[in-house]
Amino acid sequence: MSVSGTDVEDVVRRTAPAVSRRRVGYVTALFAVLVLLSLGAVVVLLAQGSIAVPIGDVVGVLTGQDVDSAVHRTIVLDARLPKVVAGLLAGAALAVGGAQMQTLFRNPLADPFVLGVSSGAILGAAIVILGTSGVGWLSGLGVVSQLGVTGAAVAGAAGVLLIALGIARRVGDPVVVLVVGVMLGYLAGAVVDMLVYYTDPDRLQALATFTRGSVRNVTWNELQVIAVSCAVVLGLSVFLAQPLNALLLGDRYAGSLGVNVRRVRFLSLAGVAVLSGITTAYCGAIGFVGLAAPHLARGLLRTADHRLVLPASALIGAVIVLVAEYVAGGNGLTRTSLPLNSVTAFVGAPVILWVLLSGRARRSA
Amino acid sequence: MTPVSEPAALQAVAVTAGYPRRRRHPAVSVLEDVHLAARPGELITLIGPNGAGKSTLLRTLVGAQPPLAGHVLLDGRDLATLSARERARRLAVVLTEPVDVGQMSVEAVVALGRMPYRSWIGRGTGDDRLAVDRALVDAGVDELRHRPLTDLSDGERQRVMVARALAQEPAVLVLDEPTAFLDVARRIELAAMLSRLTAATGAAIVLSTHDLGFALRRSDQVWLVGGDGSVTAGAPEDLAHGEAIARTFAGENMSFDDAAATIVVADDTAPGATVQVVGDGRARQWAEHAVRRAGWTPVAGECGRVLRVEPGTPCRWRVEGTRVPHAAGISFDSLVTHLRGQVAPRPEDSRTA
CATH class of the missing domain: 3.40.50.300 (P-loop containing nucleotide triphosphate hydrolases)
Structure with missing residues (x-):
């Protein structure tokens, strides 16, 4: 390799610094903007609602200063902060899950909602919630803890993921996989409907938010579960960024680079199952965020490098969910509120269409 | 050594x-x-x-x-x-x-080759950068380093x-x-x-x-x-x-x-249809090619027929000898046509004709 050594150094000195410095500047600025956007969305959501709290008070409460109005303090900390943090985490979790799924499935249209993973989570949760009320076999369990429901949701998500991946590896055509995912979602939904039909109406309340997607009912206690598990999994997915990059080249190239493909795929799928299972268990099935955010991240960053795409997706996903929550009722303009899905579809559906029509879906088959 | x-x-x-x-x-x-x-x-x-x-x-x-x-x-x-x-x-x-890696620059794809040397997080070191630069130069794709892989031709992509x-x-x-x-x-x-x-x-x-x-x-x-x-x-x-x-x-x-160092379809040659090819370099080489394509066999020594080719494009040729009618023409196309016409009647018959 030494033959061309001096040439190399010349070339590097000539071209590399200017281009890479500009690039680093762009990426840094992009991340700064995304962080500011999510912080801004958090503050606005905390301030607005049925009772408006001055921005100054919101910042004061957040930074731990004394705020004159105890009412404002209570509204911000107890009524609004849990849902805002839950929205932030749910958006990040779904987006990171979607980004990983798109690479694992080699399918630009993969995401927890589209491929029915969220429906699987709902099914898992529904079996535990409704099963205890008299359908029979699960009622003997007695105490249904929050963690039981959460675990069931994660298991349901994992189940659908495994089925979808098994089919995707045989079929290959992203559009077919997409349809299969939608069908799996319908199937899971149908089972949930059956369970609902044969169950005690009192218990249905617990299921109501699941299918619509909402962060509004999250309490501080629940938030602890979401925060800890999402933070752990999101943190760990940093380690998957590099192996996922290798997987972009295909399984065989990744293997030749020393990546244990089976292990990476398992860890990543487990992570996705936890992220989407937990998000769905507490905030319901929020659609399209996991699909749109990674595409927006790649488009803005102009790279598929997961070391950048995963954190950028997380921030974009958080912003999407928070903005959606604002439009869906967090603005306090109306007394009623929309399901989050009605808003996220405005972002997600165009992205799906754009991906399909631009031909990326076909080419990567 | x-x-x-x-x-x-x-x-x-x-x-x-x-x-x-x-x-x-x-x-x-x-x-x-x-x-x-x-x-x-x-x-x-x-x-x-x-x-x-x-x-x-x-x-x-x-x-x-x-x-x-x-x-x-x-x-x-x-x-x-x-x-x-x-x-x-x-x-x-x-x-x-x-x-199909989606959006990735050539440099980023090549840098994936450094994975076996990197920590779990994937931070690059100076060594990594140097190895990537050397690989880009050695494979002749240094000028492409900032281009997205999807923009490249098949040949460039393979490099x-x-x-x-x-x-x-x-x-x-x-x-x-x-x-x-x-x-x-x-x-x-x-x-x-x-x-x-x-x-x-x-x-x-x-x-x-x-x-x-x-x-x-x-x-x-x-x-x-x-x-x-x-x-x-x-x-x-x-x-x-x-x-x-x-x-x-x-x-x-x-x-x-053996000469072409490859497998060829055996020529369907007419027996006895041989000709000595005289000429220089490429003209002679392609004249022999044309002779074989016409179903004749070029030979090195005397055989009663001589094909002379002159350098220049299109090539001038002349067939002479004791056992064939004299003929001349320009371009290998007419040479092949002429030779094929000569093969159809058996070489023995052409003598009496």
Whole structure:
């Protein structure tokens, strides 16, 4: 390799610094903007609602200063902060899950909602919630803890993921996989409907938010579960960024680079199952965020490098969910509120269409 | 400089390659008792008919499937005992199938080759950057470094994949039919680049190919996978001269053309239709080509007919002799037409005509 050594150094000195410095500047600025956007969305959501709290008070409460109005303090900390943090985490979790799924499935249209993973989570949760009320076999369990429901949701998500991946590896055509995912979602939904039909109406309340997607009912206690598990999994997915990059080249190239493909795929799928299972268990099935955010991240960053795409997706996903929550009722303009899905579809559906029509879906088959 | 004492970068010792027993499928050994050695800096081509086991052998040599028996040694260590990461630091592959990585610059794709040297987080060091730059220059894709991979032509993309493999700084580089999707010019370009790389990097390069001409002209060693489960290794000239290549490839109506170093369809020649070709260099060479295409046989000595060609384009030709009517013309097209017309009546008949 030494033959061309001096040439190399010349070339590097000539071209590399200017281009890479500009690039680093762009990426840094992009991340700064995304962080500011999510912080801004958090503050606005905390301030607005049925009772408006001055921005100054919101910042004061957040930074731990004394705020004159105890009412404002209570509204911000107890009524609004849990849902805002839950929205932030749910958006990040779904987006990171979607980004990983798109690479694992080699399918630009993969995401927890589209491929029915969220429906699987709902099914898992529904079996535990409704099963205890008299359908029979699960009622003997007695105490249904929050963690039981959460675990069931994660298991349901994992189940659908495994089925979808098994089919995707045989079929290959992203559009077919997409349809299969939608069908799996319908199937899971149908089972949930059956369970609902044969169950005690009192218990249905617990299921109501699941299918619509909402962060509004999250309490501080629940938030602890979401925060800890999402933070752990999101943190760990940093380690998957590099192996996922290798997987972009295909399984065989990744293997030749020393990546244990089976292990990476398992860890990543487990992570996705936890992220989407937990998000769905507490905030319901929020659609399209996991699909749109990674595409927006790649488009803005102009790279598929997961070391950048995963954190950028997380921030974009958080912003999407928070903005959606604002439009869906967090603005306090109306007394009623929309399901989050009605808003996220405005972002997600165009992205799906754009991906399909631009031909990326076909080419990567 | 005794090549024999130089340790092999990649060595197959009594390897049986094939597929292990699975449910309801018995074990299948495709190749048996294979002994091969690739020394540093050698360019080795792996040739053989379709279905003879080229891919099976390659997969076994790179550790993608374990040998049924025997050992594959990489830098003297058994491939089976190396971790995937250790292996990736010594052995790199370039596959046939094109990759679709989405949005990624050439530089980023090549940098993936540094993975076996990086921490879990994937931070690059100065060494990494230097290795990537060197790989980009060596594979001749340095000017493309900031372009997205999706924008490149097939040939450029294949060179980028070679650069990515070089970034692994391997002792052995294995390419599975790297020229399969390339046009003639890109093939030659890639072949020349690979020859250069053996000298520049000191790596042993093993590639499978269907291009017999390339295999014989460029490689230091040919590994010939016969259809009978054997693998013969040797210098290209030894295999061609010993007719191992002819035996493996030539079928009915095909023969191994020694001058062209390739398999050709046996010419359908008319008996007795011989002509002595007189002329210089390329004009003579293509005149002989035209003669063969017309079903005649060019000969070196006197045979009663002489074809004279003059240099210049289009080529002027003249046929004269005791046993044929004199004729002359311009361009090889008219020469072939003329010769074919002469063959149709038997040479004996033409004398009486």
